[in-house]
Amino acid sequence: MSQHSAAIEWSRAPHATDPKTYSRNHVSTLAGGQKVNMSSSPAFLGDPDGADPEQMVISALASCHMLFFLAIADLKGFPVARYTDTPVGELGKTEKGQALTRITLSPRITFVDKTPDTAALAAIHDSAHKRCFIANSLTAEIILDLG
Known part of the structure; x- marks a missing residue:
């Protein structure tokens, strides 16, 4: 059996367009240190420039x-x-x-x-x-x- 892991990091920040909520942007770190900028889908207040x-x-x-x-x-x-x-x-x-x-x-x-x-x-x-x-x-x- 093999194991697979990643790391997710998020810190509170203001939402870019809605001051009543928080940013969904976060970073997923994969094997070898690859970093993927992520967010929720734009339909769920996410950043369209991040992978959901x-x-x-x-x-x-x-x-x-x-x-x-x-x-x-x-x-x-x-x-x-x-x-x-x-x-x-x-x-x-x-x-x-x-x-x-x-x-x-x-x-x-x-x-x-x-x-x-x-x-x-x-x-x-x-x-x-x-x-x-x-x-x-x-x-x-x-x-x-x-x-």
């Missing part, structure tokens, strides 16, 4: 899926030259309250020399999805748009 927690979740899901996809494709003889994604998460109401209820991944992939057929591509995505730790941790519906 929901963006971090959808980014983590897309990254996890991609990393498993790259490994599986390579093992199957379909090395990837380029992989991009523009994941989108939707908030909705659940019995527990608001949550990410749907996340759509839209990977676009270019292969080095040999491209898998539709069935093989679907099998690689399915295998990547089943192995992705983040996908296995979420209750949101995860949709794959191969458009």
